[in-house]
Amino acid sequence: QVQLVESGGGLVQAGDSLRLSCAASGRTFRTYGMGGWFRRATGKEREFVAAISRSGAVTHYADSVKGRFTISRDNAKNSVYLQMNSLKPEDTAVYYCAAATYYRDYEDSTKYKYWGQGTQVTVSS
Helix, strand or coil, rough: EEEEEEEEEEEEECCCEEEEEEECCCCCHCCCCEEEEEEECCCCEEEEEEEEECCCCCCCEECCCCCCCEEEHHHHEEEEEEEEECCCCHCCCCEEEEEEECCCCCCHHHCCEEEEECEEEEEEE
């Protein structure tokens, strides 16, 4: 059984930064070819935020966060991170981390097998 647990969410002001963490248990994270972050704002569909390959050498971002967010991973710590800078009110959402076996179709949430429970990020204006 694999469990992903997010942490680091909170209430911040526009322009602030947050770092989300996702810790995996039950199976080493380095066995997953793809780690990803998604988010869901109230009343909206879940959307892709960022993805990272097993080695960390390949990353992809949604256009809305490119240049502001950075995804990284530490396989030794079984963790994936999302550094969020210059936060905007429209970044307010529940953020979920996810893991998939292969690095492909990174924007497609159905390709991810394991999901965390989510952490709330609220950005006030």
